Each structure stands twice: as C-alpha cells, then as structure tokens.
Amino acid sequence: MGCTNSQDKLVNGEQPSKKNTKDNSAVHIDTIEKFNVTSSSLVQEKYGKISKDYQLLNPPLGKGAFGEVRKCVHKATNLTRAVKIISKAQTPKAEQDRLKQEVEILKQLDHPNIIKIYEFYQDQKYFYIVTELCTGGELFDKIIEERSFDERKTAETMRQILQAVNYCHKNNIVHRDLKPENILYESNKPGALLKVVDFGTSLAYDPNVKMNQKLGTPYYIAPEVLSKKYDEKCDIWSCGVILYILLCGSPPFNGENDEQIMNRVKIGKFSFDSEDWAGISDGAKSLIAKMLEKDPTKRLSAQDVLNDPWLKQASGIDVVDKPTLKRALNNMQTFRAGKKLQEATWMYLVNYLASKEEKNELLKVFQSLDTNNDGKLQREELIQGYKKIFNHPNPQEEVDKILTVVDKNQSGEIDYSEWVAATINRENLLSKQRLELAFKMFDQDGSGTVTKDELKQMFQGMGNVDDKVWKQLLNEVDDNGDGQISYKEFKEMMLKLIDPSAAGSS
The missing domain is CATH 1.10.238.10 (EF-hand)
Structure with a gap:
C-alpha cells in the first residue's frame, strides 16, 4: 500500500469535499429486513491500541513524510495484512482530514484492481489503515528492473490500471496521483493482479464542478491541474504518461528539476523520435497521443481507452470456457x-x-x-x-x-x-x-x-x-x-x- 513521500507531490489549495462520500452513521435500520451487509459496511473503525488485535512486524515496508507502512498479523486468525501508520503529532490537520477522506473513499470502492481496506484504527498518537497485503512490489521497481515492457505486457498492465480508473470515474472518484509508485503487484507470481493504492489525494467529485487543487507528482501531473481548473480526465493524462514510460523506459516530459519538468508539461509537447520507439506500433503511439491530448475536452475517457483497438488487441481477451x-x-x-x-x-x-x-x-x-x-x-x-x-x-x-x-x-x-x-x-x-x-x-x-x-x-x-x-x-x-x-x-x-x-x- 502506498506510503509515498509527500515532498514528491505538489499540494495546495482547498480542503477535500465530502459531498459525494457516503455516511453510514446517518442510516437508520429499524427492521431486520433493512439489515443488508455490503463490502463497505464491513470496514470497522476502532479507537484504541491496534496491538490488541494485530502484531506489527519489522522492518517497515516503506516510509513517508508522516508515517510508514508495515506488515501486520491478525492475532486471532494469523492472517497477514498491511498497515499504514500515520503520526498525529507530525501530521498537519489538513493531512489528517485527507487521511480520513481516503478511508471513506476506500470503503466505497469494490474493485479487484483497487487496494482493499479492512479496518481503520486510531489511538492518541497514531492513525492506522489496515489493508490487504501486496507482496509483488511496485510497478515502478518493475520498470527499473526491465527497462521497458513489450507491447503485450504493456497493454495487459494498462488494461488493469484503466479498469480501476474507469470504475472510479463511473463512481465520481478521481485519484489525482496515478504513477508507477502507486501501483502494486498483488504477488510475485506470473500474471499477478495489479492494485491501485494511495488514495490520499483522491476526491469524490461533482461532475458539474471543476476541481482547483494543484496536486500530483511533476512527471505525471496534467497541464490543466497546473492551471487549477480540471476534471477527472487528469487521471487519463497520468495514465498516458505511464503508458509512454512502459514502452520506452523514460518519461515524455523530462527535466533537471521539478520546475523544468512542469514547464514542459504546460507546453504539452512530446515526441516518439528516439530510437526506443523504432519498433513500437503506430497503434500504441496513437493511443498515447490521444491520452496526452492537452485539451481535456478532446482527451479520451477511461472507457474510450479501454475500447481502443490497440489496447484490446495487444492485451488479448481472457477467454472463459x-x-x-x-x-x-x-x-x-x-x-x-x-x-x-x-x-x-x-x-x-x-x-x-x-x-x-x-x-x-x-x-x-x-x-x-x-x-x-x-x-x-x-x-x-x-x-x-x-x-x-x-x-x-x-x-x-x-x-x-x-x-x-x-x-x-x-x-x-x-x-x-x-x-x-x-x-x-x-x-x-x-x-x-x-x-x-x-x-x-x-x-x-x-x-x-x-x-x-x-x-x-x-x-x-x-x-x-x-x-x-x-x-x-x-x-x-x-x-x-x-x-x-x-x-x-x-x-x-x-x-x-x-x-x-x-x-x-x-
């Protein structure tokens, strides 16, 4: 689960809105017929020491500006999970609100390519988010290890990411910080599922209102986010950057520092001129161009990308007997x-x-x-x-x-x-x-x-x-x-x- 260092992100502007998040505490169940348990209603929120229920393991799996991620073992069942631990003393009020927003959004999401939340604890010193454990590492590490993916593997990877993004957008959730560090492999096994993690900057949005918080990570941020007027299509831009990197091993908008990178993002021009692109199909390049369209009104939706001929053909469709x-x-x-x-x-x-x-x-x-x-x-x-x-x-x-x-x-x-x-x-x-x-x-x-x-x-x-x-x-x-x-x-x-x-x- 994600525990990225917030210094890698740009964060400023308004506080996240809770307009579209569900509040089960407001639901009144006065007859047994209304008692219908769903995935989201199983997520427990507890006050008190997590050590009563879980043994936290060393060393940490990752560290960030306000906390860390560890493995933990549920004492009653011996099941192993991941826990994101956030220090209250080191975390500003705005980040604490963001964390609670992340929990509310994760509770609503029920998709095989999105990290699953189990419990949310807090005591006097810390917040704890308990999720499923992914043991296969980050997509980021896989890119470094393999340098670039072939077209089939790239398409299979992107299809999973876009299925998660499409699900989020259909439910009026925008992620706003999609990058290879926030995509984990479920396990080390061949064909392991990918999971989108770190919904700390996500938002339940109103489709009729433009968002105006400037946040994200310089390499992957959309130009309209830098202008503080954008919609959910900012996630498609980020996915386009990921697709570009998977195929050639380097980002479309590069620079010696964040300012240089973001200036190039604002211009929005990229190329397929390097020798790394010599063997890449026109279909793949065409899809990237449509995802990195500077005008978000002309940019593809997640649904459009999933229906793209190159993505469908290159990823192959699993035939169910x-x-x-x-x-x-x-x-x-x-x-x-x-x-x-x-x-x-x-x-x-x-x-x-x-x-x-x-x-x-x-x-x-x-x-x-x-x-x-x-x-x-x-x-x-x-x-x-x-x-x-x-x-x-x-x-x-x-x-x-x-x-x-x-x-x-x-x-x-x-x-x-x-x-x-x-x-x-x-x-x-x-x-x-x-x-x-x-x-x-x-x-x-x-x-x-x-x-x-x-x-x-x-x-x-x-x-x-x-x-x-x-x-x-x-x-x-x-x-x-x-x-x-x-x-x-x-x-x-x-x-x-x-x-x-x-x-x-x-």
Whole structure:
C-alpha cells in the first residue's frame, strides 16, 4: 500500500469535499429486513491500541513524510495484512482530514484492481489503515528492473490500471496521483493482479464542478491541474504518461528539476523520435497521443481507452470456457441465504477469508460478463451471459430473481464482492478451518460464545441499528435461547448454505 513521500507531490489549495462520500452513521435500520451487509459496511473503525488485535512486524515496508507502512498479523486468525501508520503529532490537520477522506473513499470502492481496506484504527498518537497485503512490489521497481515492457505486457498492465480508473470515474472518484509508485503487484507470481493504492489525494467529485487543487507528482501531473481548473480526465493524462514510460523506459516530459519538468508539461509537447520507439506500433503511439491530448475536452475517457483497438488487441481477451461460466452462473442462480445473520456472516467470510486464488478464478468470469468495463454487472450484461449458456425461455425473469437476492445494496447492479459472494464454491469456503477462524473473529473476548454486543462490534459499519434488530439477528440462530451464539449454532447456521436441511448436524 502506498506510503509515498509527500515532498514528491505538489499540494495546495482547498480542503477535500465530502459531498459525494457516503455516511453510514446517518442510516437508520429499524427492521431486520433493512439489515443488508455490503463490502463497505464491513470496514470497522476502532479507537484504541491496534496491538490488541494485530502484531506489527519489522522492518517497515516503506516510509513517508508522516508515517510508514508495515506488515501486520491478525492475532486471532494469523492472517497477514498491511498497515499504514500515520503520526498525529507530525501530521498537519489538513493531512489528517485527507487521511480520513481516503478511508471513506476506500470503503466505497469494490474493485479487484483497487487496494482493499479492512479496518481503520486510531489511538492518541497514531492513525492506522489496515489493508490487504501486496507482496509483488511496485510497478515502478518493475520498470527499473526491465527497462521497458513489450507491447503485450504493456497493454495487459494498462488494461488493469484503466479498469480501476474507469470504475472510479463511473463512481465520481478521481485519484489525482496515478504513477508507477502507486501501483502494486498483488504477488510475485506470473500474471499477478495489479492494485491501485494511495488514495490520499483522491476526491469524490461533482461532475458539474471543476476541481482547483494543484496536486500530483511533476512527471505525471496534467497541464490543466497546473492551471487549477480540471476534471477527472487528469487521471487519463497520468495514465498516458505511464503508458509512454512502459514502452520506452523514460518519461515524455523530462527535466533537471521539478520546475523544468512542469514547464514542459504546460507546453504539452512530446515526441516518439528516439530510437526506443523504432519498433513500437503506430497503434500504441496513437493511443498515447490521444491520452496526452492537452485539451481535456478532446482527451479520451477511461472507457474510450479501454475500447481502443490497440489496447484490446495487444492485451488479448481472457477467454472463459463455457463450463467455468456455467458453474459460476449456476452457483449464482442457487445462492440463497435463509437468515439475515447467515447472509451477513457469509459476506464477512467472502471479504476476509476467501483466498486470492478462489477470487481470481471468478474474476475472469466477472470480467467476461462486464462488457462495458465499469467494474459492475448490469442487468443487460447478466441477460447476455445467460443467453450464452442456458436455453432459458425467459432469461430476463431469471436475472431479475438473481438481482433480488444478490444485489445487497439495491443499486440495480451486481458489485464485485456481491458477485464473489454469490458464485464462490460454498463447500470450500465453509471448511472446518475457516468456520473456526470466522467464529474466532466474532467471539472477540474468546469466551466461546458470540453475544449481541459482539455482533454490534462486528457490523458497526451498518450505521444506526435499532437494538431490537440486533436481538432479532441473535434470536435467528440462538436455538437454545440463552442469549448468545455457540460455535455449534454458528456452524449449523452457515452449513445450511450448502444443505438447507443441515439443522441438527454436528
């Protein structure tokens, strides 16, 4: 996760607006029917020492002006994550506000190419943002190591970055500091996913209002940002610079110091004259020129870039075989959660305990259905997917049934986490080991039972929930009426997702 030194950035101007960020604390849940857990509502905010829940490891993975990033191990489950630690004493009020804004934005984002946030802690001295751990290093380091990428690898890299950017822009989020240092490889394995990180300068923006904060990093900053009047297309400029660097190994706007670099950015002229460009296709050069168009009104959108012929052809499209697609759609068709607590716990298991390998298999199917690359599945995209596989007389009716069950946040489309929750192999995720891990996370005091107060703590991100709803949730599972949930009751509740008649099984 990013911990860049802010001295590499230009930052001045207004404070970030919270106009478009969601505030779950304002949501009032007065009936159990309204208790619909989503990926964002699982992010917990805690006051107190992080050391109660996590062991922080040395040495730091990275350091910045106000803090550092470390590995940390969750004590109850032994899961390894990353934590960004920010010193309150060393951090100006404006940066602290920016950090809280970053947390709010990360909570909303649900995309496989964007870093996933788990928890946000603060004590008297520090803020802590706990996220998934990426072990493959920065794209920046890979560029230095390999000097430049071939066109296929470049296109595959850019497609992932642009899918994340397109998703953000469709949700009115602008990143504003895209650069290879803020793009991490999930692992060292071949074909590892890329993750966009460091949303400290991001903003939930109003599409009808130009932004005016001058911030970013000199090599990658768009000319209109320097003029303090810009929109989300500033991210496309930054992506164009990244694309240029990936193909030739050097930036399009260079100089001996920041001032020189930014003066060249303002002029906006670059060339493909060096010998490094001799073997690069016209299609790649054409796309760069369209992304580094100085006039943002003529510059491509993220959606346009993803539809570019060179990008689509050079990156190749992962072909999903019909049996894999059919299995995923069958799982979605048969997904039913009988109880609200069962449904909420299942979403928790998917978000916190499903392996990267399990999710990545489903990602390919998700992307094959997501034909407009917006990171969500619309009704029409699902209908087309069903038509490919099933000879159903009325696929519209079937898809509408699925949306009713799977679309937990009632957005009218299926988010990535909702897709994974509905299509993942239920038998594998509900293994004995994972059920025991999940119960440990719920049973926060280690008493061997889960109480109403522990449920409140686990799902605090749901907002203002009436006490009667918490009682109803507990009573759904509390078969012996002792006011708490035993491991046996918890396990039986979850195994009914595989076999609804599993009541009483041990």
